[in-house]
Amino acid sequence: MxxxxxxxxxxxxxxxxxxxxxxxxxxxxxxxxxxxxxxxxxxxxxxxxxxxxxxxxxxxxxxxxxxxxxxxxxxxxxxxxxxxxxxxxxxxxxxxxxxxxxxxxxxxxxxxxxxxxxxxxxxxxxxxLADESVKKIVSQIESLPSLPSIYSAIIEEMQSEDPSIKKISAIISKDLSMTAKILQVVNSVFFGLARKISSPQEAVVLLGLETIKALVLSVKIFSEFSQKNYSWFNVDDLFNHSMSVSANTKAIVKTEKLSGDLLNHSLMAGLLHDLGKLILLTNFPRPYKQVLTTARESGQNLWDMEYEAFGTSHAEIGAYLMGLWNLETPIIEAIAFHHRPANSMSENMGLLTAVHVGNAIDHNGQASANGDTGLVCDAHYLETVGVTDRLSEWCQVCSLLAERN
Ligand SMILES: [Fe+2]
Ligand SMILES: [Fe+2]
Known part of the structure; x- marks a missing residue:
C-alpha cells in the first residue's frame, strides 16, 4: 500500500x-x-x-x-x-x-x-492473488486448513499486556503429541543445542518466543495431515526439507545482516514455504499424484507442471492461506514467489531472496546426492537484486549447516 x-x-x-x-x-x-x-x-x-x-x-x-x-x-x-x-x-x-x-x-x-x-x-x-487462476483454484478448495487454535492462543498471550512464558508453556503442554514432536525437533541436530531440552518452558526460554511460535504452527499443521491416505507422498521428507530451508534462510539472512524481524520470520517462512503442496495433495489427490509422478519422471520443475495442471502452483496457494491467517507480509511474499522471485514487486535483498536461494540449495543438496549438479536459481533475479557475487558464500554457509546435520 x-x-x-x-x-x-x-x-x-x-x-x-x-x-x-x-x-x-x-x-x-x-x-x-x-x-x-x-x-x-x-x-x-x-x-x-x-x-x-x-x-x-x-x-x-x-x-x-x-x-x-x-x-x-x-x-x-x-x-x-x-x-x-x-x-x-x-x-x-x-x-x-x-x-x-x-x-x-x-x-x-x-x-x-x-x-x-x-x-x-x-x-x-x-x-x-491478482491472477485469476489462483482465485479459481482456491475457490474449488473445500478443506482449507483453519488456523490451529493453540497458535491463536499463543499469539493472544504474546500480545497481552504482560505476556508470561509460564502461561505460553502451559498452553503448549496441553497438547501432548505436539509437545513431544516439538521437543524432538528442538533436540535434533538442527538446532545444535548444547544440552537436552525436556520441557516446553525450557524450549521457550532457550529458543525464544518467535521460534516457538513458528514451530507450534508448522508442527501442528504437519501433524494434522494424515499420512496414511497418501502412501505415495512422504510428509516426513517434506518436513525435513522445510526445516533445512529454514536453517538455510536464517543463515543467509544472518550473513547479510538483515533486520532482526526478518531473522525471526526466517524459520516460519522456511517451515511453511511448501505448505501449498499439502493443500493440493489433500484437495486434488488424483491429479496431484499425476503431477508429482510426471515431474519426477520427466525431471521438469514441479511448479511448472503445477501451473500446467492447475494454472497456479503450491507457492501461491500456500501464500494465500498465510494471508488468510494474517501472517506477516514478508513471509507471505517469500512463500508466494519462492520459485519465481522475479514476479514479486521487490527488487531488494530480503526474506524472499533468502528463501529462494535456501530452497534451491537444499534441493541441490538432494540432487547432488543423486549425481546431479547445478543450483536451480533465477540468475537474472539475483542480478537485479545485486547479490550474484554473494551466492558462493551463501552456498558455503549452508553446506556447513548441512554437514552438521
Ligand atoms: Fe516449493
Ligand atoms: Fe521447497
Whole structure:
C-alpha cells in the first residue's frame, strides 16, 4: 500500500455510535484514508454504484441485510474490493465461514492501528492473488486448513499486556503429541543445542518466543495431515526439507545482516514455504499424484507442471492461506514467489531472496546426492537484486549447516 494515494474505505454499521467512534478515530488518518460511512447494506450498495472504493469494512449483525449478505453482493458486483467483516463474535465458526465472503475478520471494537496493519497486508496479498487462476483454484478448495487454535492462543498471550512464558508453556503442554514432536525437533541436530531440552518452558526460554511460535504452527499443521491416505507422498521428507530451508534462510539472512524481524520470520517462512503442496495433495489427490509422478519422471520443475495442471502452483496457494491467517507480509511474499522471485514487486535483498536461494540449495543438496549438479536459481533475479557475487558464500554457509546435520 503506498502511503501517498489515500485508500477509499467504506464503513457499514447500523449503530450510529460505532460509526461516530470510527469517524473520530480515523480523522487523524485523513492523508492515508478517504472514509465514507453507511448505516445499512442498501445504502452501502448505493454508494458503491456511484463511486469506486478500495475497501469495505462491514458490521456482521445488521437488520434486513447482514454483513455476510452484503459482502457476498459486493464480491459479485465489485470483485476488486478488499472485504473485511467486523464482528463482536470471536467464535471460530464465524471466522471460518467468513473466509467465503470476507478477506479478513476483525473483532469489535477495532483499533485503528490494527485496521491499518490488516489493510497493508491485504493489499499485499491482493497483488499476489491478482491472477485469476489462483482465485479459481482456491475457490474449488473445500478443506482449507483453519488456523490451529493453540497458535491463536499463543499469539493472544504474546500480545497481552504482560505476556508470561509460564502461561505460553502451559498452553503448549496441553497438547501432548505436539509437545513431544516439538521437543524432538528442538533436540535434533538442527538446532545444535548444547544440552537436552525436556520441557516446553525450557524450549521457550532457550529458543525464544518467535521460534516457538513458528514451530507450534508448522508442527501442528504437519501433524494434522494424515499420512496414511497418501502412501505415495512422504510428509516426513517434506518436513525435513522445510526445516533445512529454514536453517538455510536464517543463515543467509544472518550473513547479510538483515533486520532482526526478518531473522525471526526466517524459520516460519522456511517451515511453511511448501505448505501449498499439502493443500493440493489433500484437495486434488488424483491429479496431484499425476503431477508429482510426471515431474519426477520427466525431471521438469514441479511448479511448472503445477501451473500446467492447475494454472497456479503450491507457492501461491500456500501464500494465500498465510494471508488468510494474517501472517506477516514478508513471509507471505517469500512463500508466494519462492520459485519465481522475479514476479514479486521487490527488487531488494530480503526474506524472499533468502528463501529462494535456501530452497534451491537444499534441493541441490538432494540432487547432488543423486549425481546431479547445478543450483536451480533465477540468475537474472539475483542480478537485479545485486547479490550474484554473494551466492558462493551463501552456498558455503549452508553446506556447513548441512554437514552438521
Ligand atoms: Fe516449493
Ligand atoms: Fe521447497
Amino acid at each position: 503506498t502511503e501517498t494515494t489515500p485508500k477509499r474505505i467504506l464503513f457499514v454499521d447500523d449503530e450510529p455510535l460505532v460509526l461516530k467512534g470510527l469517524q473520530r478515530t480515523l480523522r487523524k488518518r485523513r492523508a492515508e484514508w478517504d472514509t465514507v460511512f453507511a448505516a445499512n447494506g442498501k445504502e452501502a450498495l448505493e454508494i458503491l454504484d456511484q463511486q469506486p472504493m478500495d475497501v469495505i469494512v462491514s458490521d456482521l449483525k445488521m437488520p434486513d441485510m447482514d454483513g455476510m449478505q452484503l459482502l457476498t453482493k459486493v464480491r459479485e458486483r465489485h470483485p476488486h474490493m478488499v472485504r473485511i467483516i467486523l464482528s463482536g463474535n470471536t467464535e471460530h465458526e464465524v471466522t471460518l465461514r467468513s473466509v467465503q465472503y470476507a478477506h479478513q475478520n476483525l473483532t469489535k471494537p477495532c483499533d485503528a492501528e490494527i485496521l491499518k496493519q490488516t489493510l497493508a497486508k491485504l493489499f499485499a496479498l491482493r497483488e499476489i
